[in-house]
Amino acid sequence: MKAIVYQKFGNTDVLQTIEEPKPSIQSDQVLVKIKVVSINPLDWKIRKGEMKLMSGSKFPKHTGTDFAGIIEETGTSVSGFKKGDEVFGTVKNNMKDGALAEYIAVPTTSVWKKPIHINFAQSASIPTVGAAAVTALQKMGNIHAQTEILVNGATGGFGMFLLQLLKQKQANITAVTSTKAIAFAKKWGADIVVDYTKENILTQNKAYDIVIDLSGKMGYANAKQMMKSKALFLNPTPKPIEIPTSLFKNLFTSKKHIVVLSNPSTENMDILLDAVNNGLQIEVSKVFPFAQSKEAYQYAEQGGYIGKVVIEFN
Ligand SMILES: NC(=O)c1ccc[n+]([C@@H]2O[C@H](COP(=O)([O-])OP(=O)(O)OC[C@H]3O[C@@H](n4cnc5c(N)ncnc54)[C@H](OP(=O)(O)O)[C@@H]3O)[C@@H](O)[C@H]2O)c1
Known part of the structure; x- marks a missing residue:
């Protein structure tokens, strides 16, 4: 599968698309085929080396934190989710399990069912x-x-x-x-x-x-x-x-x-989903295709957008 990684800190030039094996899931995990990844400043602050105390300096690093997609496979102890479910979620360590890849394996505590009245881009914009x-x-x-x-x-x-x-x-x-x-x-x-x-x-x-x-x-x-x-x-x-x-x-x-440190706990996501289901608006101002991930990050890093910027897989 395709994934985006980088081998050193820097601007978007360091981002590389590589082929790597699809992740295998543990019993409490689901395999998600990614449709959309939203950009968070955290992604590019880590990549630029602005958070070395937290990120360390080991490479390669993956990137991308918040995603939406479709469940492709469920672990043996998973209940409440099945193949084909439309979900959104977040990864705990984006340098290791970056969401900017065709598939990711995540525990069920980090995914939620996508509300039916919003699209994948909007739901990928929620977690962080x-x-x-x-x-x-x-x-x-x-x-x-x-x-x-x-x-x-x-x-x-x-x-x-x-x-x-x-x-x-x-x-x-x-x-x-x-x-x-x-x-x-x-x-x-x-x-x-x-x-x-x-x-x-x-x-x-x-x-x-x-x-x-x-x-x-x-x-x-x-x-x-x-x-x-x-x-x-x-x-x-x-x-x-x-x-x-x-x-x-x-x-x-x-x-x-x-x-303030973001805590995407079940309780906090329940509060958010309740607000979204009661009309909270989610503005996605620009959607880039996966092939233009560098351009997407350049655009987001410049600022001047409203709401969120996302990257979409075909
Ligand atoms: N601690 C945590 O857990 C946590 C979680 C999420 C986010 N964050 C941090 O919180 C910050 C906000 O996150 P975000 O995702 O909303 O980032 P964002 O989308 O980049 O939003 C930042 C906003 O600040 C505005 N801005 C820029 N310069 C300004 C100025 N001089 N005066 C007033 N406003 C200005 C920008 O407007 P223009 O683009 O129009 O200039 C933009 O709307 C980021 O630094 C992010 O890293 C922390």
């Missing part, structure tokens, strides 16, 4: 960013109509899920986004939209109960200027050192720095 949005919501605690929340970088994959989940809680949302994404931010629930190409949010004279940065560019020191005296800064892109130090520093401040 959807679960991160649910995790962020849980870290926010009690949210109500008076809770003022700033979502910086609001219309990529993560923001798409987060805005809509926050709207269900009737939160008062300010979204920071680029010009072309303003309409999407409003549609997904933002009460106020700030165009970051025209206005610097840091110079606004307003304070929030919660600030979450999905652009990866703000940082706690900047966010602090926009936080009420008791407030939360949610950070899904922490520097490794911030994971322990934020916990310690939080003991001495009421402006808390909270790290």
Whole structure:
């Protein structure tokens, strides 16, 4: 089967299409014939060597985390899934079991039935960013109509899920986004939209109960200027050192720095599937064929898209 691997860190030039054997499944696994893989910033941050503490430097590495496809084979102890089921899911270690391949073997705890009213591309867009949005919501605690929340970088994959989940809680949302994404931010629930190409949010004279940065560019020191005296800064892109130090520093401040790590658990996926079945919208702004995987990554890495970018197998 075809799979994408790389032998060294770098830009999209290092991506190679290789032939390798179809994976064999263990008793608790299913073999999925991949139809769509969605792109997550995590995929290319690892490939560029930006996460070496976590990724290590062993090669070859596979890539691709979130997928949708059709079950081809089930392990001997698998129940609840059968050959032909349309599913979506995520791989725990994308460097070893990368989803950007014709087939992958995954445990049943990492796949879910595809809702029938959404397509493969939309369902492949759910796991990592959807679960991160649910995790962020849980870290926010009690949210109500008076809770003022700033979502910086609001219309990529993560923001798409987060805005809509926050709207269900009737939160008062300010979204920071680029010009072309303003309409999407409003549609997904933002009460106020700030165009970051025209206005610097840091110079606004307003304070929030919660600030979450999905652009990866703000940082706690900047966010602090926009936080009420008791407030939360949610950070899904922490520097490794911030994971322990934020916990310690939080003991001495009421402006808390909270790290968010996506947890695609069964409970979180149930929350997401419930939201999707109740109308949460999933925008896939561009679909690339497998043969153009490099171009797909180049496009995603440049930014400027709305929702998700995906790669499709014929
Ligand atoms: N910790 C975790 O478990 C976890 C899970 C999922 C994601 N993440 C991280 O969370 C971040 C968001 O994920 P994502 O998938 O939504 O990424 P994404 O699709 O790349 O979205 C990032 C958004 O930030 C916007 N942005 C860029 N520069 C900005 C600026 N100066 N000011 C305001 N907004 C700006 C982008 O808008 P334009 O493209 O229009 O510029 C884009 O909409 C990524 O860094 C990702 O790695 C972490």
